[in-house]
Amino acid sequence: MKYSDLDRNKTAFVFELDDVIYPEKDYLFQVYYLFASLLEYTELFDAKVMTDLMVNTYHTEGPEKVFDKLKEKFAIDEKYRVNFLHLMLTARLPLKLLVFQAVLDLLQDIVVDRKKIFIVANGNPALQLNKIKQTEWHGLEAYLTCYFAEETLSMPEPDVLHLLMKEHDLNRRDLILIGKSEAMELCAEACGVDYYNVSKFL
Known part of the structure; x- marks a missing residue:
């Protein structure tokens, strides 16, 4: 049409x-990447592994489960939920949304x-x-x-x-x-x- x-x-x-x-996922996946990079810097986790987990959780369980799954898998401190939610609102993306x-x-x-x-x-x-x-x-x-x-x-x-x-x-x-x-x-x-x-x- x-x-x-x-x-x-x-x-x-x-x-x-x-x-x-x-596509909304183009925004969310870049936020996941940025958050994983933050955790790699502060907690020395592997950013790529965490990003892959978040993307997979998005596909299988939905975006509302992403942080909980990450917390469960990597024993991430609950305090990071605030950082995740703040980043979701304010992220400066590496790539423009098309x-x-x-x-x-x-x-x-x-x-x-x-x-x-x-x-x-x-x-x-x-x-x-x-x-x-x-x-x-x-x-x-x-x-x-x-x-x-x-x-x-x-x-x-x-x-x-x-x-x-x-x-x-x-x-x-x-x-x-x-x-x-x-x-x-x-x-x-x-x-x-x-x-x-x-x-x-x-």
Whole structure:
């Protein structure tokens, strides 16, 4: 699916961030690498072995289990959990986050057609802003307006969309939402806004 397949009467496009604009694992895996490097420096553990364990835990048990698994395997002091969580929010990544190519093409087509682009991010605003700042936007950042759902109510509550429409004088019929999470889909449904799963474009 491409921009030309979408309703040309739409004037605003709302994108979720994680796994829609870029692959979220690209952020998380770099944080894991940085944290493992910290532990190698302070505790003399092997950073590569720890990074591999964290990545494997992400794939098999999910990101919420990563620190616990590392603590269990290497007997890491609980005090490092604070460092891990802080690094997750503030990490300066070795590599920029890259936008999915098909999504980048879509964003560029929207800009050329002089339509509005919004990013609506669920989750911790500080974390999401850190990701946005370290994404390679190819000059598109000047055309983006970002909203953080938690500053109103987290999706699937539709408050953030109501705020967006009010502040930019938009109606439901003007919008297309592009996301991946169930929360975003339910939010679109609650607002009566057209919704597409990003998989249709990738």
